[in-house]
Amino acid sequence: MAAKFDLLGDPIPDNHGKAGRDGHVACRENHNKIRLLAIAGWTQAQIAKELGLSAPTLRKHYFLSLKKGASIAVSEIKAQVMLMLFKAAQGGNVAAMKELLKQAERSELEALAGKARGDGKAKEKPLGKKAQQSKDARDITATAEGGVAAHLPSYSDFKH
Template sequence: MTNAEVAKTVGLSTPTLRKHYFHLLKQREVMLTRLKARLRTAQIQQGLAGNAAALSGALKMLDSVTAEKVNRDMQSKAANKPSGPKGYVSKKEQRLDNARVISGGGRYAVPAGPRLIANNGQSVAADDEV
């Protein structure tokens, strides 16, 4: 149902429905978080009292919460990092890019070493010298 249909069914105006509906959703999330915290606390207490299954479940839950937090942190860092050539490039990254261009045979690249002539008259690279 659309917001207008729900408002008509309940007997409210659409702006009033939006105001109260989103407020209720927010309160629902807060209450759900509190309930989960109480359940986790009870599970940990049971585990510490000697219930091995409860302790195992609590440890798995703590590991999953930690993994989820790390995943969220990594995603937020990736979202904040500029991508591609349009993003900000630091001076250090610019220098590294310039060095890659230069060492790849650019105008200021270091010239190759001289080629040596062997006794038999064939050209030999410096690395092959005996």
């Protein structure tokens, strides 16, 4: 069923003109507005009031926009801005080209800095329960006896 729109471009609910309340129809503009207001720290009640909805209607139709964390919403906005910069640069906008290059260089530097810190390195496999207890016992006795117990055989030396 094709969606119908009024003269202002807003979607028309399916039961418009019939008995009962008109249902709310979610639109992209409201999704974007909700994300921005959520990033700004607005509560669901404040957002609902701004859109002229009740809080349950807001949660019913825009639960995905509300569910996404602020960091995900910020990432989505940054991605949209980068796409707009790219389109403008393709159209010949020199300022957009310069900004796009600046952003690309910044991302490249952050990636290089991450590799230098070792962020891309795989984590070590954690010790098992018995191996960890054995290591802890060796560490305690080594510090208590001045390092002498560190040369004693461990549990793993007797395994077959």
